[in-house]
Amino acid sequence: xxxxxxxxxxxxxxxxxxxxxxxxxxxxxxxxxxxxxxxxxxxxxxxxxxxxxxxxxxxxxxxxxxxxxxxxxxxxxxxxxxxxxxxxxxxxxxxxxxxxxxxxxxxxxxxxxxxxxxxxxxxxxxxxxxxxxxxxxxxxxxxxxxxxxxxxxxxxxxxxxxxxxxxxxxxxxxxxxxxxxxxxxxxxxxxxxxxxxxxxxxxxxxxxxxxxxxxxxxxxxxxxxxxxxxxxxxxxxxxxxxxxxxxxxxxxxxxxxxxxxxxxxxxxxxxxxxxxxxxxxxxxxxxxxxxxxxxxxxxxxxxxxxxxxxxxxxxxxxxxxxxxxxxxxxxxxxxxxxxxxxxxxxxxxxxxxxxxxxxxxxxxxxxxxxxxxxxxxxxxxxxxxxxxxxxxxxxxxxxxxxxxxxxxxxxxxxxxxxxxxxxxxxxxxxxxxxxxxxxxxxxxxxxxxxxxxxxxxxxxxxxxxxxxxxxxxxxxxxxxxxxxxxxx
Amino acid sequence: xxxxxxxxxxxxxxxxxxxxxxxxxxxxxxxxxxxxxxxxxxxxxxxxxxxxxxxxxxxxxxxxxxxxxxxxxxxxxxxxxxxxxxxxxxxxxxxxxxxxxxxxxxxxxxxxxxxxxxxxxxxxxxxxxxxxxxxxxxxxxxxxxxxxxxxxxxxxxxxxxxxxxxxxxxxxxxxxxxxxxxxxxxxxxxxxxxxxxxxxxxxxxxxxxxxxxxxxxxxxxxxxxxxxxxxxxxxxxxxxxxxxxxxxxxxxxxxxxxxxxxxxxxxxxxxxxxxxxxxxxxxxxxxxxxxxxxxxxxxxxxxxxxxxxxxxxxxxxxxxxxxxxxxxxxxxxxxxxxxxxxxxxxxxxxxxxxxxxxxxxxxxxxxxxxxxxxxxxxxxxxxxxxxxxxxxxxxxxxxxxxxxxxxxxxxxxxxxxxxxxxxxxxxxxxxxxxxxxx
Numbered sequence: 057x058x059x060x061x062x063x064x065x066x067x068x069x070x071x072x073x074x075x076x077x078x079x080x081x082x083x084x085x086x087x088x089x090x091x092x093x094x095x096x097x098x099x100x101x102x103x104x105x106x107x108x109x110x111x112x113x114x115x116x117x118x119x120x121x122x123x124x125x126x127x128x129x130x131x132x133x134x135x136x137x138x139x140x141x142x143x144x145x146x147x148x149x150x151x152x153x154x155x156x157x158x159x160x161x162x163x164x165x166x167x168x169x170x171x172x173x174x175x176x177x178x179x180x181x182x183x184x185x186x187x188x189x190x191x192x193x194x195x196x197x198x199x200x201x202x203x204x205x206x207x208x209x210x211x212x213x214x215x216x217x218x219x220x221x222x223x224x225x226x227x228x229x230x231x232x233x234x235x236x237x238x239x240x241x242x243x244x245x246x247x248x249x250x251x252x253x254x255x256x257x258x259x260x261x262x263x264x265x266x267x268x269x270x271x272x273x274x275x276x277x278x279x280x281x282x283x284x285x286x287x288x289x290x291x292x293x294x295x296x297x298x299x300x301x302x303x304x305x306x307x308x309x310x311x312x313x314x315x316x317x318x319x320x321x322x323x324x325x326x327x328x329x330x331x332x333x334x335x336x337x338x339x340x341x342x343x344x345x346x347x348x349x350x351x352x353x354x355x356x357x358x359x360x361x362x363x364x365x366x367x368x369x370x371x372x373x374x375x376x377x378x379x380x381x382x383x384x385x386x387x388x389x390x391x392x393x394x395x396x397x398x399x400x401x402x403x404x405x406x407x408x409x410x411x412x413x414x415x416x417x418x419x420x421x422x423x424x425x426x427x428x429x430x431x432x433x434x435x436x437x438x439x440x441x442x443x444x445x446x447x448x449x450x451x452x453x454x455x456x457x458x459x460x461x462x463x464x465x466x467x468x469x470x471x472x473x474x475x476x477x478x479x480x481x482x483x484x485x486x487x488x489x490x491x492x493x494x495x496x497x498x499x500x501x502x503x504x505x506x507x508x509x510x511x512x513x514x515x516x517x518x519x520x521x522x523x524x525x526x527x528x529x530x531x532x533x534x535x536x537x538x539x540x541x542x543x544x
Numbered sequence: 545x546x547x548x549x550x551x552x553x554x555x556x557x558x559x560x561x562x563x564x565x566x567x568x569x570x571x572x573x574x575x576x577x578x579x580x581x582x583x584x585x586x587x588x589x590x591x592x593x594x595x596x597x598x599x600x601x602x603x604x605x606x607x608x609x610x611x612x613x614x615x616x617x618x619x620x621x622x623x624x625x626x627x628x629x630x631x632x633x634x635x636x637x638x639x640x641x642x643x644x645x646x647x648x649x650x651x652x653x654x655x656x657x658x659x660x661x662x663x664x665x666x667x668x669x670x671x672x673x674x675x676x677x678x679x680x681x682x683x684x685x686x687x688x689x690x691x692x693x694x695x696x697x698x699x700x701x702x703x704x705x706x707x708x709x710x711x712x713x714x715x716x717x718x719x720x721x722x723x724x725x726x727x728x729x730x731x732x733x734x735x736x737x738x739x740x741x742x743x744x745x746x747x748x749x750x751x752x753x754x755x756x757x758x759x760x761x762x763x764x765x766x767x768x769x770x771x772x773x774x775x776x777x778x779x780x781x782x783x784x785x786x787x788x789x790x791x792x793x794x795x796x797x798x799x800x801x802x803x804x805x806x807x808x809x810x811x812x813x814x815x816x817x818x819x820x821x822x823x824x825x826x827x828x829x830x831x832x833x834x835x836x837x838x839x840x841x842x843x844x845x846x847x848x849x850x851x852x853x854x855x856x857x858x859x860x861x862x863x864x865x866x867x868x869x870x871x872x873x874x875x876x877x878x879x880x881x882x883x884x885x886x887x888x889x890x891x892x893x894x895x896x897x898x899x900x901x902x903x904x905x906x907x908x909x910x911x912x913x914x915x916x917x918x919x920x921x922x923x924x925x926x927x928x929x930x931x932x933x934x935x936x937x938x939x940x941x942x943x944x945x946x947x948x949x950x951x952x953x954x955x956x957x958x959x960x961x962x963x964x965x966x967x968x969x970x971x972x973x974x975x976x977x978x979x980x981x982x
Contacts, residue, residue, distance in 0.1 A: 243876040246794060254784035255793075258805045258852070261845050268823030295706055330583045337580025352972070357591050359908025359968050363935045364598070364957055367942050371950060372597045390805060408587045436569055459811065466813020468909035469935075471944060493815050493909070500822065500913045518819040522812065524605035529811040530804075 062114065062215040066222045070107035073226035077102030082234045093240035102229035104246055110222035117214035124210070125203055129153070132199045151192050156207075170197060172369025210486040212294035220532065272515035279509045280307050285516060291479035291490075293499070293510050309515050309520065311479040319390055319400045319475060320464035322485060326404025327464075338412070338449040339419040340441055358409035366473030369402040370394070376472060379487075391486040394476035400485070403470050411460050418452035418539070419445060455535035462528040466521060468493040492517050596953065598961075602954025608743035608756065609698050610705040611669070611732055613647040616691040617681060621646070628685065630942040635685065640677040644669050651737070652728055664724050673756035697745075698738070700755040700948035705729060706738065709947070751932070751940075755948030758941075760956055762920045763877060766836045766931030767905060773840025774847055774904050779897055781844075782851030783886075789852075790859040792880050810849035817846045818910030822827035826914055830914050833915035834930040841906040842914060850903065854896020858889040891978035898971040902964050908935040934960050 078099030089375050129152050158181045159167065171177050173194045177325035233239075277285070288308025334354070338347060382389035391397060422445050430440040446453070476488025477498060499514040575966075622628075622638040645665060646656070654661045673696045681687060681693065684756045701720040704710050706729060732738035785806075793799040821842035825831045831838050862885050864973030870880040916936045924931040932940070938960065941953035 117548065182706055240876065247878055248788075251784045251788035251792065254781045255786075255788045255802050257781055257785065257845075258802055258809055260810060261820070261848070262805050264824055265812070265820045268820055268828070269816075272823060285758065331587050332581030333580050334587060337577070337584060341577060341580055350588070351592065354584075354589055356965075357587055359902060359906075359964060360594075361908065361935055361960065361964070363906070363908045363938055364594070364961070367938065367953065367957065368594050368597065370593075370942060371601070373955075401919070405587070405590045412587075436573045437956060438573045439569070441576070462811060462813075466815065468813070468815045469939070472909075473939075493813070496819070497909065497912050500819075501915075515819060515823065518816055522816050525813055526808060527693050529808050533804075533807055533811075 059114065059118070059211070059215070063111070064216055066110045066221055067106055069110075069219070069222045069226050070103045073102035073106040073230060074099040076226075077233055080230060081235075081239075084233065084235050089115045089235040091235045092238055095220065098233045098237065099238040102226060102233070102241045104243065105216050105229035106222045106226035108246075109225055110218045113221055114214060114218045117210075117218070121210045121214065125207055126379070128206060129199060129203055132202065134539070148412060149197070152200050155192055155196055156203050159200055159204060161287050164193075165341065170201065172197065251449065266519075269515045269519040269522065270442050270510050273450050273519050275507075276512035276516045277508055285513075286311055291495070293513060305510065307509065307516075309492075309517070311481045312490060312492045312495055312503060312517070313520075314481055315396070315479070316465055316491040316493070318485070318489060319403065319471060319491060320461055321397050322396060322400025323403035323407055323464045324457065326401055327407035327411050327460060329406045330404075331460075332415055332453065333344070334408065335412040335415040335419055336441055336446075339416055340445070341438065353411045354486070357406075358413070361405075361469075362406060362467060363469040363473070365406050366403050366470040369398050369470060369474035373402060374398045392476070392488050394474055394488050395486050396475065396489050399471050399475035402474060403464055403467055406467075407460050407464060410463060411456060414456035414459060415449070415453055418449050418456060418536075421452070421539075422448045437476065450537075452539040455532040458528050458532035462525040462532070466493065466525050466526075468497060472497055492521050496521075576730075595961075598954050598957050600665070602951065602956075602958045604707050604709070605778050605951045605955025605958075607707070607740040608745060609703045609738065610695040610785060611648070611651075611698055612695050612737045612739075613644065613651055613694075614691050615643055615647045615677065617643065617677075617688045619688050622681065622688055635682050636678065638678070638681070639968055640674045641669070641671070643677055644673040651735075652731065661724075664722060665728075667699050667704055668671055668725055668728065670699045670756045671754055672697050672752075675757070678757070688767075695741070697756050700946065702729060703756055704742065704948060704951075706733070734955070739951045743955075746806065746952065750923065751919045751937075752921065755944075755946055755952060756790065758949075758952065759822075760934065760937050760959070761924060761939035763932045763934045763956075765923055766916070767918075767934045769836035769903055769924070769927040769931065770840040770843055770933060771905060773837065774844050775897070775903060777841070777844040778847045778851050782848050782857055782897075783802050783893060784966050785848075786852050786855035786859060787881055787886070790856050792887070805850050806852050809845075810853060813909075814907055815909040816845055817842050818913030820845070821910060821914045832930070834918040834920070834932075836924060836927040836929075836931045836933075837932075838914050839916055839933060840927065842910050843907060846907065846910065847900040847904045850900035851893075851897055853890070855893045856901070857887060858892025858896065861892065862888045888980070891974055891980075895971045895975045898967050898974070902967040902971075905967070906932075906935055906960065906964060908939055911936050912939070934963075 078095045081091065081093075081095035081098035085095070126149065129149050133148055133152070159170075166180060171180070174192050174197065177197065257505060258370050285307050287308055289306045289310045290306045291311050293305040293307055338350065342350065370393075375393075377391045377398060378389045378393045381391040384390075426444050426448055427440055430444040431437070435443065471494050473489045475490060475492055475494060477494060478488050478494070479490050480487060482489060496514045496517050499510060499517075571675055600688035619626075621642050622640075623634050625634075628634045645662070648665060648669060649656050649662060652665075654665075656662065676696065677694065680692075698706070701710070702725065705712075705721045705726060709720060709879065710719055712719070712726060721729075729738060746759045747759045747764065749757055750762040780871045785802075789799065789802060793802075802875055819837055825838045825841055826833050866888065867880055870884045871877070875883065911933050916932050917940060918930050918932060920930050920932055934956065941949045941956065944950075944953075
C-alpha cells in the first residue's frame, strides 16, 4: 500500500474524529453543566489523537523498514560480491536498490515472468525509461525481487497498523469527550510543543551545518594533513580521473585566504567611506523629501541579486577598465578584466547600502542631547558630527564594519564571475586572485565523487569560511548590542 | 562693580573681530556636505549605470527574427519508404531541415541544382526548425502532402545581423554572416516575410546549445517550485518560531541559545547553506541532485532567519494593552496570540516574508552546489525532477561565449529584476497601507 494512500486514510479518520468529537461536545451541552472547552477544541483534540500517533508510527516504521531491507540485501548478496571491502558491498547494494526501483516500473505481467539475465531485462527496463548501470549482475535480479516483495509486505503491515492506531486514537478521543473535559488545555499544550519545535529548527540548522562540514573535513584531513592545508602556499588540486587515484594535488589555503581578504579589503575601502558618508548625510542633513527618494533607491541597490553585480563586472566594467588602461599605456592593459580591483570595486558598491543602513541606525541612536550640547557651544554641524556624534557611535560603527566584512568574505557570485580562478599570491590589485568561495564552487560543480579529496576540500574550505564569519558575526553582534544598550 | 550705561560708552569703531577661523570652518562645513552628496551620488549613479547597461544589452532579447516560409510537407522527404503507418519513429527521425531548406530555396529563387548556392544557405535557418516542423507533423500527420505557411526561426547569427548588431563593413571572412546571406536577408526583408516578432521562446524554451532555441522556461518553473516550497515551509515555521520566542519563551539559557543562533544564521554566507544542502539532503538523505525540492529546502533554511526577525519585530510592535485586554476577558494565552496578536501583526509578517522570498529568488551560490547548474531541456513535472533556477540560468548563459547568449542573459536579468522589483514594491505598498502605528 503506498504511503500516500495510508496518509490520506489517516487524515480522513482524523477529519471524521474531528466532526464526531465536535458533534458530541455540542450534543452534551444541555445547559446544566458549564462546559470547560468549546466544542471545536474537543474536535481538534480528537483529530490530533487520531492523526499524530499514527503518523509518528509510520515515520518510525519507515526508518526501521529501510534499515531492515538494507540488511536483507546485504545478507543476500553472495560472498564474491562482498570482495572483503566494504565499498564494494556498498556499490552492489546500490545497484540492487536501483534495480529494485526499476522493476517497480514494469507492469504486473512482465514482473511475473521476469527474464533471468540482466541482458534480457535491460531492454524491457529501457522501454520504461529506466537506465541502469551496466555492471548490474544476473544474481541481483532475484535479490531485488525479494527486496521488493518484503518491502511490499512491510509497507502493508505498517500501513494497516497505522490505520488501526489512528482508528483507536479516534475512538478513544471521541469516547473521552465530557463537558468538563479539558480539551482546550490539551490542544494548547500540543500547540506549544509545536511552536517550540519550530524554534529549535534554527539550532538544528546550525548543528547540521557544523556536523556535515566537520565529518567531510575530518575525512579530508585523513588524506591531506591539516598543516599542509592551513599553511600550504600552493593551491593545485589536480582532478584525478575516477578510480585512478594517482596525482595527489596540493591544497594550500594561504593563496585563497589572501585573495579573500584582499578583495574584501578593497571592497571595504570603497564601501565604508562612501556608505558612512551617505549615512551621515541621510541622518544629519537630508530633508525628509530627499530621504523619501534616496532611501528606497538605496534599498533597491541592496535588493539587486549579487549575480547581477557579478555580471555587470564581468561583461561591462571589467572590459571597460581593461580597455581604458590599455589606452592609457598605449599598449598592453595593466588592469586585467578579471582582477582584485574590479571584483573589489563592484563588491564595494554592493556593500554601500549595507554599511549605510547599519550605520544610519547607529547614528540616529546617538542621543539628541549630545548633539545639542555641541551645537550650543558653537560647533558647526560638521564639527559636531566629526567630534561628537561619530566618536560616540564608533563602537557601533566598528560592529557594522565587521558585519560588512563578513558579508564581503562570504560573498560568492561577484568573485566567481569577476575575480578569476587562478590561485595567485600577488600584491598588485590589478591582477587576478581567487577566493575561498570561488574554489568551493569550482570544486563542487560538475560530476562529483564524494570520497576524493578534490571534493572534500570544499567542505574544509567551507568550515574555514564558516568559522571566520562566525567569529566576526559574534563579535560584531556583541558590540552592536552592547552599544545599543548603552544609550537605551 | 562699575555701572556703566550704554550711552556713556565711547562710541568708537567696533574692534576688529578676532579671527577665529570662522570662514575656514564654514568652508569645512560646506565641504563636508558636498562629501555627503557625493557619497550618495556614487551609489545612485552606479545603480543607474548598471540598470542602463543591462537594459541596453538586453532589450533586444525580447525580439526574435523569423522567416515565414510556405513549407510543403513533401511525403518524399518525410517518409520516402512509406513506412509511417507501421513505424512511428519515421515521423520523428525524418529529414525536416530539408523541408525548410527546400522552401527557402524556392522562396529565394535559387536554382535547386546549384549546389554551391544551396550550401551557402547553411546557417541561415535555425536548427530549431527541425523540432518546430517535427512537432507540426507528429501532432497532425495529415499535413503531409500539403503546403502551409510556417514561421521558421533564423539562426542566432542571422538574428544578430537582422537586428543590426553585426558590423557589415568588416570583411566578410571575419564576420559570421557572408555577404550572400546578407543579400538574401535584405531580399526577404523587402518581401516582408523576414521580420522580428516578440520572442515568446525566451519564456518557454528549455536549455539548448543554440541561442535562438534556448529560453528560461525550465528556470521559471524551477524558481516557481522553489518559491512555493519556501513559502509553504518557511512562513509557517518562521511564524511559529517567532510566536514561541516572542510570546511564550522564558528567559533562560536555551532561549538565549536559540536567539544567538538565529542572529548568526542570518549572517552566515549563503554558500554555506549550499554545502549543508549537498552534505545533508543530497548525500545523507539521498534526495535527487538538481531537483527543485532540495533547492527549496536549502532556500527555506536560508530565508527562515529573515522571516523570524521580521515576524518578531511585527509581534513586538503590537501594544501590550491588546494582550492585557484579551487576557482580561478570559482568553487563554494561545487564544490571545492567534485571535488578536497575529492578525494585527500580519502586515508586518507579510512584508518580511515577501522581502525574504525576494532574496531567495535572487540567490545563486547555494543552488550551484546542489547541482542546479544542469542542462535541462524538458519541463520539470514535479519538484523532484531536475530543474534550474532563474539566477542559475543567468549564470550559465554568462559562461557561454556567443554574443547571442549575452543578449539572452541580459534579457533574463531584466525579467529577474522585474520580478524582484514587483515583489519589493508589493512589500512597500503593503507596509504603507496596512501598517498601524500605535
